[in-house]
Amino acid sequence: MFRFITSRFLQSLLALFLVITATFFMVRFVPGGPFTAEKAVTPEILRNLEAHYGLDQPLWRQYLDYLGSLARGDLGPSFKYPNRTVNEIIFDKVPVSAELGAISLAVALVLGIGLGTLAAIRRNTWVDYVASSFGMIGISIPTFVVGPLLVLALAIHLGWFNASGWYGPADRVLPALVLGIAYAAPLSRLTRGGLLEVLNQDFIRTARAKGASEFRVVTRHALRGGLLPVVSFLGPAVAGILTGSFVIETIFQIPGIGREFVNSAFNRDYTLVLGTVILYAVLIMALNLAVDIAQAWMNPKVRLES
Amino acid sequence: MTSAPPTSPAAVPEPIEPGNSLWHDAWLRLRKNKLATFGLVSLSVIAVACLLGPLLSSYGYEEQNLDLGASAPSAAHWLGTDTLGRDLLVRLLAGGRISLAVGLAATFVALTIGVVYGAVAGFFGGKLDAVMMRSVDIMYSMPFPIFVILLMVLFGRNILLLFVAIGAVEWLTMARIVRGQVMSIKKMEFIEAARSLGLGRRRIIFRHILPNMLGPIIVYTTLTIPGVMLLEAFLSFLGLGVQPPMSSWGVLIKDGAEKMEEFPWLLIFPGTMFSLTLFSLNFLGDGLRDALDVRSSKD
Numbered sequence: 172m173f174r175f176i177t178s179r180f181l182q183s184l185l186a187l188f189l190v191i192t193a194t195f196f197m198v199r200f201v202p203g204g205p206f207t208a209e210k211a212v213t214p215e216i217l218r219n220l221e222a223h224y225g226l227d228q229p230l231w232r233q234y235l236d237y238l239g240s241l242a243r244g245d246l247g248p249s250f251k252y253p254n255r256t257v258n259e260i261i262f263d264k265v266p267v268s269a270e271l272g273a274i275s276l277a278v279a280l281v282l283g284i285g286l287g288t289l290a291a292i293r294r295n296t297w298v299d300y301v302a303s304s305f306g307m308i309g310i311s312i313p314t315f316v317v318g319p320l321l322v323l324a325l326a327i328h329l330g331w332f333n334a335s336g337w338y339g340p341a342d343r344v345l346p347a348l349v350l351g352i353a354y355a356a357p358l359s360r361l362t363r364g365g366l367l368e369v370l371n372q373d374f375i376r377t378a379r380a381k382g383a384s385e386f387r388v389v390t391r392h393a394l395r396g397g398l399l400p401v402v403s404f405l406g407p408a409v410a411g412i413l414t415g416s417f418v419i420e421t422i423f424q425i426p427g428i429g430r431e432f433v434n435s436a437f438n439r440d441y442t443l444v445l446g447t448v449i450l451y452a453v454l455i456m457a458l459n460l461a462v463d464i465a466q467a468w469m470n471p472k473v474r475l476e477s
Numbered sequence: 478m479t480s481a482p483p484t485s486p487a488a489v490p491e492p493i494e495p496g497n498s499l500w501h502d503a504w505l506r507l508r509k510n511k512l513a514t515f516g517l518v519s520l521s522v523i524a525v526a527c528l529l530g531p532l533l534s535s536y537g538y539e540e541q542n543l544d545l546g547a548s549a550p551s552a553a554h555w556l557g558t559d560t561l562g563r564d565l566l567v568r569l570l571a572g573g574r575i576s577l578a579v580g581l582a583a584t585f586v587a588l589t590i591g592v593v594y595g596a597v598a599g600f601f602g603g604k605l606d607a608v609m610m611r612s613v614d615i616m617y618s619m620p621f622p623i624f625v626i627l628l629m630v631l632f633g634r635n636i637l638l639l640f641v642a643i644g645a646v647e648w649l650t651m652a653r654i655v656r657g658q659v660m661s662i663k664k665m666e667f668i669e670a671a672r673s674l675g676l677g678r679r680r681i682i683f684r685h686i687l688p689n690m691l692g693p694i695i696v697y698t699t700l701t702i703p704g705v706m707l708l709e710a711f712l713s714f715l716g717l718g719v720q721p722p723m724s725s726w727g728v729l730i731k732d733g734a735e736k737m738e739e740f741p742w743l744l745i746f747p748g749t750m751f752s753l754t755l756f757s758l759n760f761l762g763d764g765l766r767d768a769l770d771v772r773s774s775k776d
Contacts (some may be wrong), residue, residue: 316748
């Protein structure tokens with residue numbers, strides 16, 4: 172187990188290094204720099220600006236400098252927001268996205284696992300049909316259709332919510348619902364499928380024969396094995412909830428890190444682009460690692476590479 | 478037996494040889510599945526409408542009518558017009574061509590890379606396999622949607638680049654599935670027979686192993702297309718996908734969402750059309766999986 176975790180960890184580190192290197196050179200080899208948008212920049216000022224940010228150094232030098240400061244946890248100054256560091260901007264925006272992500276994840280888990288379990292234990296009844304249709308519809312209607320439609324109906328016509336913004340608790344409802352439903356749908360399908368497979372097995376019959384209540388059979392015996400596929404889906408799902416927030420943050424004009432990332436790419440704010448990409452990469456890799464470990468822990472049959 | 482399946486991009490392949498009972502059985506099983514049949518029929522209708530519709534309509538998809546402006550659905554314009562007075566139905570069908578084309582082309586890129594990569598890793602095995610699959614593992618853990626966004630922002634919104642970028646993201650799972658299949662097929666006796674007949678590696682891989690794993694490949698391809706179309710629409714929605722004067726369903730949804738307060742039909746029709754297509758593709762993929770009896774387990 173220890174060897175498995177270390178090898179996975181080293182693998183993630185390698186991947187992270189590749190991501191950083193690829194992104195660093197990708198943003199540099201692109202036409203247009205961070206200061207091209209500013210109109211009245213004379214050549215001298217441009218040179219001063221570039222010297223200030225170290226952009227006049229040879230590329231390999233800049234790369235090494237960047238890795239050096241990165242090792243100290245410093246993501247550098249933003250090119251577009253004067254006097255602000257990338258660290259500050261990230262600390263500013265991440266809590267917003269994290270809050271949205273956490274509420275959405277809770278919605279997805281409760282709704283997805285709940286409906287999937289209901290569908291499995293009431294198989295081929297109307298409960299199953301309703302829950303399964305929800306799963307299929309939720310998979311097929313993307314967030315950028317559901318979002319605007321809900322805004323149209325609930326915010327504009329009924330006036331229950333604000334159409335956009337991020338101020339009071341009521342502003343959390345629509346975005347979290349839209350993002351949560353998008354992941355509740357595949358979760359409910361996975362839960363149903365996983366549970367159905369487990370519910371047919373002998374040890375479930377044994378548990379029933381011992382007189383365990385149906386509730387206990389499902390919660391104590393079936394869900395543990397039945398949720399295995401769900402766990403492996405959770406890594407990509409959480410990552411998706413984070414990246415999916417680009418769209419949600421755009422629709423609802425939420426000042427989170429997703430919107431900041433898209434803007435920073437448009438602005439060629441090299442350091443901010445790199446900083447956000449690194450942030451996402453670390454998050455996604457940590458999640459995948461956690462999922463691998465959780466899976467190995469939950470199922471002794473998952474063979475550990477040694 | 479002789480009834481050919483409807484022609485559509487995602488149609489079930491015709492039996493490879495007449496009387497090939499395996500494919501014929503699968504076709505019969507598929508037809509019994511009502512939802513899958515619905516998906517197949519509605520996809521065919523949508524595909525034919527997108528291909529022929531714009532040719533038959535008296536409006537061009539770029540044809541403006543500024544005097545008319547945005548108008549609600551009427552007898553002259555069945556789905557209404559947008560703010561520039563362009564007929565929404567024609568724009569929807571013309572945009573569908575782009576969306577479907579991106580879906581098919583990018584899936585084809587993913588399919589080709591994935592099948593070749595997976596087949597090579599699975600067939601040769603050993604160290605090569607270990608290195609190749611470890612690379613896939615590493616790539617799996619990368620934030621690819623973010624790279625795609627970055628690529629589209631930095632290098633301009635080139636539709637060719639869009640195919641390549643999306644295809645490059647989606648091949649990983651295909652490579653894993655194909656590798657697993659090859660590993661199990663290559664141990665079977667008919668492969669040993671082929672080898673003892675002195676056939677070359679290439680011939681064994683492409684003529685003997687590949688045809689025997691068409692089932693999982695077809696199923697997974699069908700399920701990849703909606704994912705790819707979703708990614709394209711997602712990029713277009715962020716303003717990073719297809720550029721005017723071309724339009725896709727994602728672009729139409731984006732435009733509709735901006736104007737939905739006054740002109741809700743501009744959002745509702747493209748959203749419905751896109752969702753219906755994804756719906757049909759998902760149902761068809763699920764049906765194919767049951768019909769071809771492919772186990773859903775990956776790897």
